[in-house]
Amino acid sequence: MDQITIDVMKPKINPVYLDFEKIYEVPFPIYIHNMDFSNDSGRVDIHLLYHKRATFTCPCGKENLKVHSKLPRIWRGLDIAKYGCYIHLDVPRLICPECGVRTYQVPWARDHSHLTHLMEQNILTLSNYMPIGILAKFLGESENRVSNVLTHFAISPKVPATRGRKKRTSPVEKSAPKMVPAAEEE
Ligand SMILES: [Zn+2]
Incomplete structure (x- = not known):
């Protein structure tokens, strides 16, 4: 993928987010759009996004599949200092020629789990x-x-x-x- 395409797919929002993407194993083309620290509720909400033209790999390995629909999910991750950490993503659902409609498998958590691997x-x-x-x-x-x-x-x-x-x-x-x-x- 060329740099121009990467730049379009992943806007440079905040350099600090790049570090958190590594910590939480957020893979391209998904990126951190916003991290919302709330002192009142003692939590940080990490909102992930991807470009509307982004493509994903099916759990079976079939690559470059377009997003068919989305499934809103929230995972609890390891705390950041005293803040409870919650990761939000509308998980892509894909139409795979091999499997039919499949949900993208995020790398930071097990299927169906509400907790990240690190939290587990x-x-x-x-x-x-x-x-x-x-x-x-x-x-x-x-x-x-x-x-x-x-x-x-x-x-x-x-x-x-x-x-x-x-x-x-x-x-x-x-x-x-x-x-x-x-x-x-x-
Ligand atoms: Zn598949």
Whole structure:
């Protein structure tokens, strides 16, 4: 692809964004259009875009496919300092001559997951040191989402909710989440 085409497809908005594109594994022709830091809500929203004439590769490997439709998605990424990080993209849906309509597979997250690979890795590591409930609270995520990650990677919680304490029968304990083979979130 020649430089003129690249310049059209990917406008030079802010040089700092290029670094964040590397950190979050945002591939051309997708680019960061805007990063919105909100002190009030304690979050940064990273909005990704691509040119309307951009083409993408199908998960099967077929290249240069035009965008047929879009699927709005948001992923939770690793925090930036104290800011919770949320990545937004209208994911391209492609018409592939081999597969029919397929959704583009973003490189920073698993299919159907609402968390980036880095965030899931973080959860797997932290699950060695804290129970699911505390881990979820620590990350500001739902226990269900944290459980789904552990279930997907077939990891049993290393730290049971009752470790080091007598079995209690408080309402909190009774409602502790069970590890179930959860359906993937969508
Ligand atoms: Zn395909």
